[in-house]
Amino acid sequence: MLTLWGRLNSHNVKKVAWLAEEIGLPYVRHDVGGAFGMSDAYLAINPNALVPTIEDGDIVLWESNAILRYLAAAYAPTLWPADPAVRAIGDRWMDWQFGYADAQRDAFLQLVRRAPEARDAAVIARSAEACAAQMAVLERYLAATSWLSRAAFGIGDIPMGVYAHTWFTLDIARPELPYVRAWYERLIERPGFAGQVMIPLT
Numbered sequence: 035m036l037t038l039w040g041r042l043n044s045h046n047v048k049k050v051a052w053l054a055e056e057i058g059l060p061y062v063r064h065d066v067g068g069a070f071g072m073s074d075a076y077l078a079i080n081p082n083a084l085v086p087t088i089e090d091g092d093i094v095l096w097e098s099n100a101i102l103r104y105l106a107a108a109y110a111p112t113l114w115p116a117d118p119a120v121r122a123i124g125d126r127w128m129d130w131q132f133g134y135a136d137a138q139r140d141a142f143l144q145l146v147r148r149a150p151e152a153r154d155a156a157v158i159a160r161s162a163e164a165c166a167a168q169m170a171v172l173e174r175y176l177a178a179t180s181w182l183s184r185a186a187f188g189i190g191d192i193p194m195g196v197y198a199h200t201w202f203t204l205d206i207a208r209p210e211l212p213y214v215r216a217w218y219e220r221l222i223e224r225p226g227f228a229g230q231v232m233i234p235l236t
């Protein structure tokens with residue numbers, strides 16, 4: 035059975051837990067990272083001291099988006115289309131998410147991980163503005179298609195789907211982006227999203 039190591043309040047762990055639920059893949063998850071710490075045994079399989087990591091038979095893998103690609107290829111190929119031109123579209127948004135994460139990091143850390151009296155409103159506002167600029171790019175794309183993976187839901191939707199939940203949940207200034215909102219509402223209906231992604235931000 036698939037083993038997933040990582041605390042579920044991590045964006046990158048949520049991606050993997052959501053995909054496993056989405057495709058009905060049985061797995062066991064162990065809390066690692068953050069307040070749970072990392073054992074020497076864990077560091078031996080992930081020298082980056084980061085989560086997530088998976089073990090599936092003979093393969094041990096880290097890097098959340100590489101894990102999504104591996105699991106889709108192995109167990110749900112329709113979620114990572116074989117046509118290179120279609121696959122590349124979803125892949126592009128998966129890579130793009132890491133730039134979005136940079137924009138959102140300060141707002142998340144300030145509002146979720148800091149006491150109210152220790153927060154810096156200017157830092158939060160700058161991060162919120164950076165998120166809005168990035169989300170406007172997503173809005174333009176989603177005006178023309180329903181999914182980041184193009185015509186159908188695929189793993190290309192998962193990384194930004196996880197971050198979009200945080201964006202819609204954080205107490206920050208947000209422009210009204212109807213296509214991003216409609217896409218997010220479609221994600222909420224998917225297996226695994228409510229249980230693995232829509233959990234309180236901590």
Ligand SMILES: N[C@@H](CCC(=O)N[C@@H](CS)C(=O)NCC(=O)O)C(=O)O
Pocket residue numbers: 044045046047066067068083084085086096097098099
């Ligand atoms: N590029 C890596 C980034 C992983 C990452 O930054 N993980 C964070 C949590 S989202 C982490 O492990 N932080 C340290 C910790 O949890 O102790 C991936 O996508 O897997």
